[in-house]
Amino acid sequence: MPFAVLTHSDRCPCLSGETYGQCCAPFHRGQANAPTAERLMRSRYSAFVVGDERYLLSSWHPRTRPASLDLDPELRWYRLDILSTRNGGLLDDEGLVEFRAFYRSADARGDQHEVSRFARDGRAWKYLDAT
Secondary structure (H helix, E strand, O other): OOOOOOOOOOEOOOOOOOEOOOOOHHHHOOOOOOOOHHHHHHHHHHHHHHOOHHHHHHOEOOOOOOOOOOOOOOOEEEEEEEEEEEEOOOOOOEEEEEEEEEEEOOOOEEEEEEEEEEEEEOOEEEEEEEO
């Protein structure tokens, strides 16, 4: 099961209601920075959907970033629910986003429930870690 291939006009996998080209693609392409912690969370989820390891690493805070990632192409991420956010806005330096992301593989279904911490690195939001 390969990673999803999305066009500019496809619905964004983060379920924002926008197209991929209007939502997460500009972040993935390095054309813009996510303005809030939640938007960064959504763009990181979409990066898992399309298998964009480069973006996942570049959006990870340098203090906690691993040297590499090994994404599983057998996992198909199909739904993201944002459960809550705290801070992480335009004027904040830190934020929390609680989410549940759902996936399927050839032999199982599952979900990942996490409270993610985000911090600014310069002017850009970065994923710090999970609590």
